[in-house]
Amino acid sequence: MSEPDLATPFRERAGQALDDRFLQEALTIATTKFITLRREAFDAFPQGEALRDQARAIKEATLQRLDHWLEMLIDNVERRGGHVHYATGADEARRIVLDIARRTGARMAVKSKSMATEEIHLNDALEAAGVTPVETDLGEYIIQLAHERPSHIIAPAIHKTKGQVAELFRRELNRDAAPDPEVLTQIARAELRQKFLQADLGITGANFGVAETGTVVLVTNEGNGRMVTSLPRVHVAVMGVEKVIPSMTDLAVFLAILARSATGQKLSVYTSLVNGPRRGGELEGPEEFHLVLLDNGRIRQIAGPLREALSCLRCGACLNVCPVYRQIGGHAYGYTYPGPIGILLTAMLNGPGSVKDLAHASSLCGACVDACPVRIDIPRMLIELRRELDEQRIAPWPERVVFGAFAWLLQRPALYRLSARLGRLLQRPLARNGRIRRLPLFFGSWTRTRDLPPIAARTFHERWAELEREARR
Amino acid sequence: MTTRAEFLHRIRTEMGRAPGLVPSATAPRPTRPRERLEVLRRELSERWRESLERFAVEFERVGGVLHRVGDAEEVPGVVARIAGERRARSVIAWPGATLGVDVTASLVERGLDALAMPEAEVTPAERARLRAVAAAADVGVTGVDLAVAETGTLIVVSGAGRSRSASLLPSCHVAVFDREALLESLEQVGVALEAWHDGDDPTWRGAAINFITGPSRTADIELTLTRGVHGPREVHAVFVERGLDVRRRV
Numbered sequence: 001m002s003e004p005d006l007a008t009p010f011r012e013r014a015g016q017a018l019d020d021r022f023l024q025e026a027l028t029i030a031t032t033k034f035i036t037l038r039r040e041a042f043d044a045f046p047q048g049e050a051l052r053d054q055a056r057a058i059k060e061a062t063l064q065r066l067d068h069w070l071e072m073l074i075d076n077v078e079r080r081g082g083h084v085h086y087a088t089g090a091d092e093a094r095r096i097v098l099d100i101a102r103r104t105g106a107r108m109a110v111k112s113k114s115m116a117t118e119e120i121h122l123n124d125a126l127e128a129a130g131v132t133p134v135e136t137d138l139g140e141y142i143i144q145l146a147h148e149r150p151s152h153i154i155a156p157a158i159h160k161t162k163g164q165v166a167e168l169f170r171r172e173l174n175r176d177a178a179p180d181p182e183v184l185t186q187i188a189r190a191e192l193r194q195k196f197l198q199a200d201l202g203i204t205g206a207n208f209g210v211a212e213t214g215t216v217v218l219v220t221n222e223g224n225g226r227m228v229t230s231l232p233r234v235h236v237a238v239m240g241v242e243k244v245i246p247s248m249t250d251l252a253v254f255l256a257i258l259a260r261s262a263t264g265q266k267l268s269v270y271t272s273l274v275n276g277p278r279r280g281g282e283l284e285g286p287e288e289f290h291l292v293l294l295d296n297g298r299i300r301q302i303a304g305p306l307r308e309a310l311s312c313l314r315c316g317a318c319l320n321v322c323p324v325y326r327q328i329g330g331h332a333y334g335y336t337y338p339g340p341i342g343i344l345l346t347a348m349l350n351g352p353g354s355v356k357d358l359a360h361a362s363s364l365c366g367a368c369v370d371a372c373p374v375r376i377d378i379p380r381m382l383i384e385l386r387r388e389l390d391e392q393r394i395a396p397w398p399e400r401v402v403f404g405a406f407a408w409l410l411q412r413p414a415l416y417r418l419s420a421r422l423g424r425l426l427q428r429p430l431a432r433n434g435r436i437r438r439l440p441l442f443f444g445s446w447t448r449t450r451d452l453p454p455i456a457a458r459t460f461h462e463r464w465a466e467l468e469r470e471a472r473r
Numbered sequence: 474m475t476t477r478a479e480f481l482h483r484i485r486t487e488m489g490r491a492p493g494l495v496p497s498a499t500a501p502r503p504t505r506p507r508e509r510l511e512v513l514r515r516e517l518s519e520r521w522r523e524s525l526e527r528f529a530v531e532f533e534r535v536g537g538v539l540h541r542v543g544d545a546e547e548v549p550g551v552v553a554r555i556a557g558e559r560r561a562r563s564v565i566a567w568p569g570a571t572l573g574v575d576v577t578a579s580l581v582e583r584g585l586d587a588l589a590m591p592e593a594e595v596t597p598a599e600r601a602r603l604r605a606v607a608a609a610a611d612v613g614v615t616g617v618d619l620a621v622a623e624t625g626t627l628i629v630v631s632g633a634g635r636s637r638s639a640s641l642l643p644s645c646h647v648a649v650f651d652r653e654a655l656l657e658s659l660e661q662v663g664v665a666l667e668a669w670h671d672g673d674d675p676t677w678r679g680a681a682i683n684f685i686t687g688p689s690r691t692a693d694i695e696l697t698l699t700r701g702v703h704g705p706r707e708v709h710a711v712f713v714e715r716g717l718d719v720r721r722r723v
Contacts, residue, residue: 029696030696033696058498058499060494060495061498062499064488064491064497066484066488067481070481070484074477080674084477086474086475086476086477086479088475096474137693138691139691139693155693155696157693157694158696161695162694181695181697181699182699184694185694185701185702189701189702197604213666213670221689221690221691222690222703222704223689223703223704223705226637226641226681226683227704230637230638230641230681241484245499247499247500247667248666249500249503249663249664249666249667250499251663251666252500252659252660252666253663255659263692265686266623266625266686267626267684269535269685269686269689269690270683271683271686272681272682272684273684274680275674275680277680279632279679279680280633281593281594281633281634281677281679282631282633282635282637282679282680283590283591283595283600283603283604283636283638284600284631284638285631285681289680293480299483299484299487302484302487302490302491303487303489303490303491303492304487
């Protein structure tokens, strides 16, 4: 299902989320829990702060020689018998995977959780080509059965109750089950175990690609990543170009902070290092291994305003701490990637015009920067995006007129002082107890949810002038 | 279709346009990783007891169960007891050469349905058959290449006689290790990974290295922690104090 929500405006989508009482409760519980787990993990790990700085430096250093590291990755994957493909856009990435599916006669594909394949809407394309895609991460499986989209990067089904999941399993799988997570999980285990053994194609993303060794690294808690890369005949990994890292030493740095940031674990249960197809003497492993390197707007940002977002590890920590995400959840954002980083990634993939509302869905409080394992300055880039939207006249006209007028005024000191005095007169009927609670006309929508401090009885300029006069005396 | 040359050319063009880069560095790698790993192992061999105690705490914290035995001959008994407690019948295991102790013969004697996975290349039909056996097995016995104290992690390298399924498909995984496998930290794992990939891959080594930190888990339904969603529901580690006779260590 691709972007069904975009027909309704963002304001309405957010409004619906705010009115959904179950969603509100689920969001509060989930995000609060993730925040606590993450904080406890880093409190007990004093070297974590230095490792975060180091991880960021590695990402930056890799970007500065991205061509070099990618070439090394490609050479090493090919040396180990893998095939590398190059996808400029989502359509090309889909075509590459479909060609592989067609050539190998695949009827069913099992997928390990991957944001990159969500991003290119691979499932719809597979289905249209007669290949049944099966999501195997439990959360992804649930939302696939429900024909929905993930609402959180690492916990895709946090918006669903166990009762809803039981009802879904009854309807879609014909299995009567108590609304008990343990029972429901065992049903999913049995259903998906058969799929793992039957599927011809295994499709994954990649958390990292290690250049020096040609290794694709997958991190999961459930073990589906291992199943998908060990059992089907063919394994296809779809990887954004920015996921390349130089060496195994670098990998150790990232692993130390990734799970701690995402779920508060020291390590996720399974970290799988995949070095190409099955080798002689091995019982398991695919006969073919394909790596699809994905651009889809990333390469343009090497020299673009969103460059910093190329360091993102997709851990989800910024979602949990964001006061906006915590209120509206992932679906209201309307695109594959939700939350603060999601706004930037959406702009990267679909252009700045796609986030003309979303760019404002942030209080710029900076909680995301503090939580980000590689300290991506998300608010800085959101401000940059807002400026770009204004310059390109994508922003709504009242916003542009008001801010344009304000900027004009700020450049004219005499007029500014005059307007401050004028404002003091005009605000008299509006100010109550040192607060303006309601503005007239369409300005009223601004004060509907917030108060405005009135213009001071004496402005800073006036007090400063007075001080100077006193000093001269 | 985009070619490699076009793809890399576009990256280089954008790299040339990137303004004001900040100085940055990748993590410093050991210059001679194999020698560094040897030195590290010598240092660690003097304090393996501390490493084991730390491992025990972390492994149990992630839901693993640690067993300690003196000699390798005691391993089949531990496996049989684990199987018996679960009323399990079928066991698959790595062969003696890679496990460091032969468990299957002894398990068969105890009335279990035990099979050692082959060490040599087999036909596709035989691979399919063995996969079905593994999928139906209750217990999988494997070796351990590294046991990481800091995180309670077992690292298992695939290869000839090193079946991946044995630690994945049965609902109960029993991993056997000795002091040689103990490392203290993830940073040291980085050194080991560098050493393993230094030079050509040995012919017996497979394509996958798996880090296993406790039983398979999920919290995808209402954040309720549930074990054994795809991988094993239980992970046991058996520490052999007087060592295993593994023919090839990685």
